[in-house]
Amino acid sequence: MLRTKFNKILRNSAVSFLYFQVKYLSGVEVKEGNVLTPTLVKDIPNPDAPSRKEPIYREWHHWLVGNIPGTSVAEGDLLSAYVGSGPPPGTGLHRYVFLVYKQPGKLNFNEPRLTNTVAEGDVLSAYVGSGPPPGTGLHRYLFLVYKQPGKLNFDEQRLTNTVAEGDVLSAYVGSGPPPGTGLHRYVFLVYKQPGKLNFDEQRPSNTSGANRGKFSISAFAKKYNLGDPIAGNFYQAQYDDYVPILYKQLGE
Secondary structure: OEEEEEEEEEEOOOOEEEEEEEEEOOOOEEOOOEEOOOOOOOOOOEOOOOOOOOOOOOOEOOOEEEOOOOOOHHHOEEEEOOOOOOOOOOOOOOOOOOOOOOOOOOOOOOOOOEOOOOOOOOOOEOOOOOOOOOOOOOOOOOOOOOOOOOOOOOOOOOEOOOHHHOOOOOOOOOOOOOOOOOOEEEEEEEOOOOOOOOOOOOOOOOOOOOOOOOOOHHHHHHHOOOOOOOEEEEEEEOOOOOHHHHHHHOOO
16 A cells, blocks of 8 residues: 655756655655665554443444455455544554455445545545645635535535545556566656546456556557656665565466
8 A cells, every 4th residue: 555645846957747755654655766675665443432441433444345356455346445543542552453254246335435534524625735836936725614504415526636536447566576687667657637538458456467568658648648747756676575475466
């Protein structure tokens, strides 16, 4: 798993380019070509809320995914987006439990989908922080609160700020440089789409290496009229003990 956001701007004579900040849950961050190891880049109910002594909110679930194909959790139906541990101060140790059930087949879940952003309200536009372009001076950012006459049915398109809500065309696979081949570069690129697209590519899971080699990002961008990338970053990695584990995951 990893977290992503946009960061500072890189400029040269030809290109203005945003660095795409990538931070893995292991704690490491991609920083303009730094060297990371495959182990660091490989890659969730609470029965004690608000405390083990008085668990009045039991069970408080942190993450819920259904219709998972095989072991590809990222390709399942996200019923509740992941929320990390948040035990109140003075309530001691809390237990966080992971449970896996075997479904009889594909199911149609009718539970409301829960995000990991503002609880209970309808998120029409997910929060995005301040991003004034360089050299444009101070920008004003306003917070306004209106009182609704009652519950409303909004017909605006929902806007997100999370990669996780996009269409996964290829499930994430970590770095697997073969032994003795030195440092390999791993590049993150971000393109601005002209609108919502219908992708016809095969969707490889993270349990197979099929349909991944000899991929051309230039051809992909041209096919969907994406133009030049607007942001990016990269790191370098070479073989370590995680690579054989990754190859086994891919069936190689």
